[in-house]
Amino acid sequence: xxxxxxxNHICSFLNFLQLGSMKTALNFRDLIxxxxxxxxxxxxxxxxxxxxxxxxxxxxxxxxxxxxxxLVVSGKSPYKRSTYRYSPLIAFLLTPNxxxxxxWGKFLFSASDLLVGYFIRKVLKLRGVPEKLCxxxxxxxxxxxxxxxxxxxxxxxxxxxxxILWVIICLMKGNLFQGAIxxxxxxxxxxxxxxxxxxxxxxxxxxxxxxxxxPALVNWKSxxxxxxxxxxxxxxxxxxxxxxxxxxxxxxxxxFFFFTGIFFYLYEWEFLHEALLxxxxxxxxxxNFSIYFYHIYLNYxxxxxxxxxxxxxxxPQVMVQLVIVWRFARDxxxxxxxxxxxxxxxxxxxxxxxxxxxxxxxxxxxxxTKMKLKWEGLFCISFWIGTQLHWLFWGxxxxxxxxxxxLQLWAASLxxxxxxxxxxxxxxxxxxxxxxxxxxxxIK
Numbered sequence: 001x002x003x004x005x006x007x008n009h010i011c012s013f014l015n016f017l018q019l020g021s022m023k024t025a026l027n028f029r030d031l032i033x034x035x036x037x038x039x040x041x042x043x044x045x046x047x048x049x050x051x052x053x054x055x056x057x058x059x060x061x062x063x064x065x066x067x068x069x070x071l072v073v074s075g076k077s078p079y080k081r082s083t084y085r086y087s088p089l090i091a092f093l094l095t096p097n098x099x100x101x102x103x104w105g106k107f108l109f110s111a112s113d114l115l116v117g118y119f120i121r122k123v124l125k126l127r128g129v130p131e132k133l134c135x136x137x138x139x140x141x142x143x144x145x146x147x148x149x150x151x152x153x154x155x156x157x158x159x160x161x162x163x164i165l166w167v168i169i170c171l172m173k174g175n176l177f178q179g180a181i182x183x184x185x186x187x188x189x190x191x192x193x194x195x196x197x198x199x200x201x202x203x204x205x206x207x208x209x210x211x212x213x214x215p216a217l218v219n220w221k222s223x224x225x226x227x228x229x230x231x232x233x234x235x236x237x238x239x240x241x242x243x244x245x246x247x248x249x250x251x252x253x254x255x256f257f258f259f260t261g262i263f264f265y266l267y268e269w270e271f272l273h274e275a276l277l278x279x280x281x282x283x284x285x286x287x288n289f290s291i292y293f294y295h296i297y298l299n300y301x302x303x304x305x306x307x308x309x310x311x312x313x314x315x316p317q318v319m320v321q322l323v324i325v326w327r328f329a330r331d332x333x334x335x336x337x338x339x340x341x342x343x344x345x346x347x348x349x350x351x352x353x354x355x356x357x358x359x360x361x362x363x364x365x366x367x368x369t370k371m372k373l374k375w376e377g378l379f380c381i382s383f384w385i386g387t388q389l390h391w392l393f394w395g396x397x398x399x400x401x402x403x404x405x406x407l408q409l410w411a412a413s414l415x416x417x418x419x420x421x422x423x424x425x426x427x428x429x430x431x432x433x434x435x436x437x438x439x440x441x442x443i444k
Contacts, residue, residue, distance in 0.1 A: 028121060032114055035142045039110040042152035043103055056104075061219045061353075062154025064065065065105060069094035085276050087189045090156050099156035109151035112158035117142045120363045126172050127436075128219040129367045146352075147359050155353050161360035168333060168364075169201070172436065173403035174214045180248040184255025191276060192357065195321055195339050199329040201245055207246040208437040216438040219439065220367055281388035291417045293410070305353045313394050317346040329420060330435035334368070337361040338424060345420035371430035381421050385411070387419040 046057035052247050068078035068091040078091040096104040117138045124134045143149055151158045164184040170179030183200070186193050207214045263271045320342045328335040342356040344350055348369050391412040397403040 014443060028131075028135065031138060031142065032117065033113055035117065036110075036149060037151050038114065039138050043106045043110065044150065046106070047103065051234045056248070057153060059150075059153040059353075061153050061156070062105060063152065065094050066097050066102065067157065069097050069105075077270060078268045079274050080268060084154070085274045085278055087259070088267065088271065089259070091191055093159075105156075106152055109154065109158050111388070113147065113151040113160045114142070115162045116158060116165060116360050119162060119169060120360075122169055122222075123165065123172065123364055124367060125171060126169070126369075127217060130220075132214070135367045140363045140366065141360060144359060147356060147417055149151055150353065150356050153354070157190075157353055157356040157358075159184060160193070160354060163189075164193060164196075164336075165360060168336070171200070171332075172217060174209060176244055176248050177205070178249055179322060181255050183248075184252035185259065185343050187252070188256050188259045192340075193341065196327050198321075199332050199335045199339070200248065202325070202329040203332050203437065204242065204244040204248055205437075206242045206244065209242075211243070218434055218436060218438055220434075222434070289352075289388075289413060289416055290348055291410075291413050292348045293413060317343060320346060328433070330437070331433055332436055333361065334431060334433075335363040337365050338428065341420065341424050345424070348413055365427075365431065368432045368434050369427070369430050369432065370432060371426070373406035376426070376430070382427055384419045384423055387416040391416050408429060 048056075049057040064081060065082050065086075067081040068084045068086075068088075071078050072088070072091045073095050077266050082114050084091070093108060094105040098296050120138050120141055124137060129137075147158075154374050167179050167183045167186065170176070170182065183193070183196075214323070230425050260272075260276070263275070300327050321339055323340060326337060328338065337358055340361060344354045344357060371380075391409070394409040395407050397405050398409060
């Protein structure tokens with residue numbers, strides 16, 4: 001009976017993928033079940049590949065997490081494991097690796113991956129997006145080859161993505177206290193979501209939030225969509241100390257400092273440096289997607305490569321972030337997405353796992369895009385992936401063949417940066433601006 005049910009779900013999914021079968025509708029439950037089977041299969045396959053093949057399926061970061069978790073179980077600091085530069089919470093979550101199974105963390109991360117799909121649908125349904133369009137948007141996350149392998153290989157980013165989407169849901173439903181708790185937690189776990197603090201403060205306007213009342217959301221079908229314009233800074237300044245902004249700021253800051261204080265007490269300066277301060281001044285002399293890597297490589301051991309110089313590289317990031325927030329803060333799902341893509345593109349260090357940060361937000365903007373998959377969408381996808389493959393070729397020549405191709409690799413990084421910039425601009429031009437909240441209230 002169970003095998004028959006599984007077969008029915010698989011057949012339903014295959015029918016849905018047939019382009020000519022528009023009458024067949026896959027429900028969300030089938031989609032999640034099939035996604036779960038896929039991830040379980042990949043985890044099991046990964047165990048086999050790790051045992052029988054030279055190239056491991058498991059991400060090297062997962063080995064770091066597991067080693068740190070083993071240290072925690074034995075009562076030691078997770079930072080005794082070199083290159084562990086995360087919150088101790090990750091190590092604590094993976095302690096069952098030591099007494100249940102070494103793949104516990106992969107199942108946990110993959111479950112978070114599925115939770116992201118559920119939250120994507122939840123956000124879109126709150127805006128009144130039709131079910132079929134919700135399903136298509138969720139598929140973009142659940143069946144993206146990059147995203148369904150990231151969790152099964154043992155990367156922790158799906159947990160962070162799930163929390164960020166839950167914060168968005170809390171904001172849309174007016175649950176500011178709960179949203180602030182989770183926001184403070186996610187910033188503690190991974191410092192990059194701090195970039196969302198300014199648009200969050202902007203949308204916490206008294207015209208949207210009032211005690212004991214839900215904010216009114218702009219429906220997907222609404223035609224009242226003013227063109228994007230600068231956020232009125234005068235209103236923000238005048239209402240800066242509104243109840244909603246004070247509540248969210250104090251609560252999220254308290255949660256952040258609570259966890260930071262506990263782990264500083266337990267692991268002292270080693271925790272503070274490895275988990276937080278390291279990421280502010282991080283410079284990676286090894287090749288990465290960033291346009292800064294070659295300069296870092298040439299000057300890494302020079303004394304004049306000061307902390308100030310490391311921090312100055314944040315200036316382009318900050319300027320771009322301010323412009324994006326200034327223009328799109330009210331449409332905050334879209335704002336978060338563009339912020340994240342730009343943050344990654346302008347960062348000093350870029351690794352492939354960073355792309356998950358904006359892949360989880362991409363489905364939230366698809367119902368409002370005027371971009372057609374054919375041909376403009378395909379060109380954007382091909383250009384972005386093609387420049388990655390071009391970069392990977394030169395990275396392979398350097399890493400595995402020992403060729404001195406630093407200049408070629410740097411040129412590939414510049415081309416990848418150009419691809420990111422082109423995609424950001426194209427997405428902005430094809431987006432239908434839609435502020436999330438109406439300046440009116442809907443009584444509970």
